Amino acid sequence: AQSVTQPDIHITVSEGASLELRCNYSYGATPYLFWYVQSPGQGLQLLLKYFSGDTLVQGIKGFEAEFKRSQSSFNLRKPSVHWSDAAEYFCAVGHSSASKIIFGSGTRLSIRP
Amino acid sequence: GAGVSQSPSNKVTEKGKDVELRCDPISGHTALYWYRQSLGQGLEFLIYFQGNSAPDKSGLPSDRFSAERTGGSVSTLTIQRTQQEDSAVYLCASSPLTLAVNTGELFFGEGSRLTVL
Numbered sequence: 001a002q003s004v005t006q007p008d009i010h011i012t013v014s015e016g017a018s019l020e021l022r023c024n025y026s027y028g029a030t031p032y033l034f035w036y037v038q039s040p041g042q043g044l045q046l047l048l049k050y051f052s053g054d055t056l057v058q059g060i061k062g063f064e065a066e067f068k069r070s071q072s073s074f075n076l077r078k079p080s081v082h083w084s085d086a087a088e089y090f091c092a093v094g095h096s097s098a099s100k101i102i103f104g105s106g107t108r109l110s111i112r113p
Numbered sequence: 114g115a116g117v118s119q120s121p122s123n124k125v126t127e128k129g130k131d132v133e134l135r136c137d138p139i140s141g142h143t144a145l146y147w148y149r150q151s152l153g154q155g156l157e158f159l160i161y162f163q164g165n166s167a168p169d170k171s172g173l174p175s176d177r178f179s180a181e182r183t184g185g186s187v188s189t190l191t192i193q194r195t196q197q198e199d200s201a202v203y204l205c206a207s208s209p210l211t212l213a214v215n216t217g218e219l220f221f222g223e224g225s226r227l228t229v230l
Contacts, residue, residue: 004163006155042223044156044204090156100146100169101219105155 002027004104010107012110015083021076022105023091033074034092034101035065044090050074061085086111114149115139117222119205125228126195134190134225138207146208147180151201159203162188195229202226207218 003026007104013019025031035047047058055067065076074091077113118137127133138145147159158172162182173179177195182188192199203226206219 004155041223043223044206045220045221046218049218092156100158100161100172102158103148103156 002093002102004091004102006089006091006104006107008107009105010108010110012112013081014112016080019076019078019081019085019109020092021089021109023074023076023104024072025074025091025093026072027093027095029095031093032095033065033067034094034105035063035074035076036090037061038088038090038106040087042071047076047089050062081109081111082112083111085109117205117207117220118201119222119225121225122223123226123228125230127230128197129194131191131193132204132227133209134192134227136188136190136205136207136222138186138188138205139209139220140186142209142220143185144205144208145182146206147188147190148206149201149203150204150224156204159190192227195227198230200227200229 005024007022007100011018017091035048036044038044047063048057048065050057050067058064062093063078086109088106090106092101120135125189145162148156149159150156160167160173160180161169164185165182177193180190204221204226206221208219
């Protein structure tokens with residue numbers, strides 16, 4: 001069955017510190033992978049996506065993610081977080097022949113001043 | 114419009130009543146999705162439209178849930194005989210291409226928060 005797991009429900013990091021949010025997926029074919037962010041009171045916004053090619057992808061707001069097929073992971077990273085990064089982050093998986101994108105349960109990120 | 118618009122933004126209803134949630138996608142977007150977001154549950158896929166047809170409605174939880182789309186634009190999600198477990202935020206998203214995964218980007222509305230008392 002297709003699934004996306006985000007093992008960390010809530011993470012708190014200090015402003016300026018590095019960040020890594022974990023995402024693992026189970027998918028029967030080569031996946032298309034995404035990270036979305038949901039800021040308080042706002043809709044979800046695409047941060048970045050991986051379809052093929054270079055396994056390290058760059059996104060908006062200074063985020064990047066690395067696809068590791070052997071680990072079925074697509075972890076999101078940022079070298080230095082800002083207070084404005086506090087939000088809920090969702091990993092998602094889809095496929096070109098599928099009509100839906102499956103989302104994980106989300107990781108809530110808090111920033112410590 | 115400039116973005117995906119959903120209404121109402123908040124709806125409080127009594128158990129057993131019917132509710133309708135509306136989604137107005139970005140103009141020209143052919144694909145439209147409904148998701149349900151419950152606390153700590155992530156986004157649960159409900160149904161997908163391509164134009165006015167729904168090739169994938171596998172996520173609808175029960176026959177109390179239905180959705181339609183008219184004119185390739187506005188969509189309505191209807192929940193009949195609401196139950197307390199239907200309380201959630203219902204999110205609508207649209208995408209410009211036939212298969213949203215080809216571009217990866219779903220454009221989301223801000224959601225309709227449904228509370229069933």
